[in-house]
Every structure is written in structure tokens, then in C-alpha cells.
Amino acid sequence: MIAKAKKSYLLFLCLASHSPSALADSETMRKKDPVSVNIHFGGDRPLSSAIGIAYSFGPRFEMAIQAFKGNRSLKAEFEEKVNLPIEVTLSKADLDALAGMLVTRFLPGNSFSLLLAAGYRQDKINYALLNSDLLWDLSASLTRENVIATAGFGNQWTFDNGVNFGIDWATFSWSLAKKSNTTLDSRGLTTEEAEITDRALQFWTSDLAKVSEGPTAIFTIGYRF
16 A cells, blocks of 8 residues: 555656646646546555546536445454464455445645545455364354445645546544344354354454544545546
8 A cells, every 4th residue: 555655656746747837727627627537545445446436516616436346365364363273274264345435525725625425335254264173164254334424635636637646635434324244154053163253253343344433545546537
């Protein structure tokens, strides 16, 4: 994530050096070219970048739709924080996430902006445990759904060539509503399996698949037309 931010910042500097008057024209460009397609990364997006499309209603008000989908392994985090018996191994721990958000942005000047957003996020964790001594295996999944509200402030610049670059310096998110559902394999659990499953679920619900409260930064790069 830090490497991506550095690359985008260097791109921003490069564009600015080739277009010295561009930053002064951001307000005019929003009025001239109201549609923009953007990539957003950072903030509460641990899996992938978000893709968004925005429309400016004049130079002061903008609305956007953003979405992201991705997956990653959680095996290292689980093994580090959950104290499993020596004979029990974690054979799989994967997180799949998707989200969509409606973002409204007020721009009182050339580039400074205030944002309010609301959206939906779903995280599904699939994991499997294996006991080599007792020859049992356990598979389970946890699905967590959140309705999220976000507020923040930042700057959005548009260059003369139509390229967008923005930084939301601080965003804060709250979970307005949440729902969790756990699915285990159909057979009955032994005492040991039940205890390990409890540990796993406590870890998933307290440490992972949760909404970041902030403050976090979000970087944007895109094109306006």
C-alpha cells in the first residue's frame, strides 16, 4: 500500500512539473468535463483498489459510485494470534470481500473537498483445520455484512490534460448496521473441535473483517472527460 502511494505521488509530481498552470484550473475543469473515471486505494480497502465513476454537478458538487472486490490469505495472521494445539494445523484461511459505496463531495474552492458516503461491504472467511493425531478435519466459514457511513476531507486536482489526482487526507468510517453468519460442516463437533472453533471465531470477529474507524487516507488517480 505504501509503495502504491509513493508511485502515485511521483506521478502527481511528474504531471505537475509538465503542466504548471493545471492546479489553478481544477474548478474550471470540473465544470468543463463533468465525468471522471478513477481508481481509489488506501483507507478500508485491504484487498484491492476500488474503481469509481463520478459526475460533477457544476464546480461545487460531485457524486460518485465506487466498488471493489478482492481476496487474500489470512493464514499468517491466524497462526500468529490464535494459540492452536501443536497437533492442529490450519490448512486454509481465505478472505473474500466485496463492497459498493455512494460518495457525495462538496468542493467550496478550487481543490479542497468535504465528503460524505454510505455503502455496503461483505466479508466471507473460509477456513479449515486439521488434527493429524486424531484424524479429524473441520471446515467453516464466517460471513459478515456491514452498512458503512464515511466522512472526510481532502483535495482533488484536475490537470489541463484531464488527469485527476486526489488525496482524502483523513476519512472516518462507522458501521451503521452489521450481520454475521457462521457455517460449520454438518457433523457434530468434539470438545476439542468446539474449543478451537470458538477461538477461531473470536479472532475473526475481533481482529479481521471489521470496518476501520480511521483516520485513514485515500488516494485517487483517474481521468476526466
